[in-house]
Amino acid sequence: MRAGTDIASAPKESKQAEVKGMSDKPDPQMQAVLDQLAALGGKPIETLSAEEARKQPTPADAVKALLQKQGKSTAPMPVAKVQDGEIPGPAGPIRARIYTPEGGGPLPVIVYYHGGGWVIANLDTYDASARALANAAKAIVVSSHYRQAPEHKFPAAHEDAFAAYQWVLNNAVAFNGNPNRVSVVGESAGGNLAAAVALMAREA
CATH class of the missing domain: 3.40.50.1820 (Alpha/Beta hydrolase fold, catalytic domain)
Structure with a gap:
């Protein structure tokens, strides 16, 4: 924009192009984790104190619960x-x-x-x-x-x-x-x- 140009008369920015190939919904595996997390009974985090929030079920807890339901091991990935x-x-x-x-x-x-x-x-x-x-x-x-x-x-x-x-x-x-x-x-x-x-x- 040139110095002194009135903002109202400045060229309008074009709308951003839509990103193709992306979904606003989680894939089925992630949705299963989210559903399991909800089933663990956590409360809305905005209603909790920091201390209470730290004791809530986590996505890691949800993954473990899902694996247990599927009869799969919940042992951590081994490292040396x-x-x-x-x-x-x-x-x-x-x-x-x-x-x-x-x-x-x-x-x-x-x-x-x-x-x-x-x-x-x-x-x-x-x-x-x-x-x-x-x-x-x-x-x-x-x-x-x-x-x-x-x-x-x-x-x-x-x-x-x-x-x-x-x-x-x-x-x-x-x-x-x-x-x-x-x-x-x-x-x-x-x-x-x-x-x-x-x-x-x-x-x-």
Whole structure:
């Protein structure tokens, strides 16, 4: 738009083209999970306190219930090694879990941040994602928790996420990881944390 042009007379933007081939409905497998989740009796999350919401059934619980109904195993996807521990954080220890796949090393390392709207969920809720990622990427996955709202206000979660990333850089060799091949990944709110950590690392 040229300087001084009246907004009312400016060219109108064309309507966005419709995306073809996408559905606004979940596929049958996902719908089965959603139906099972509803059957577990969770309450509308907007009616709950943060503490109450953290105790609600999760999609992971729904998947397990479906597998049990189908007579299938609910055992976690196997990885070569799983180790629980703590990472030093800016306000105290941060719970973490290290998943090591089969194969020699040093292996690439992925720092993984779970989802949950910065309020709910934990390492256990997203255990299946971390296991699958370790096996598919043939990389060590360090799944890191973080302080959650509303008890801990912004930027507490981001500070913890960056502390976990720095710890991995400094300690990767100790668990057969390659400190020169470290990436960050997250789901939902964890994706925001991963993006923020990348920016913080660039500016550090």
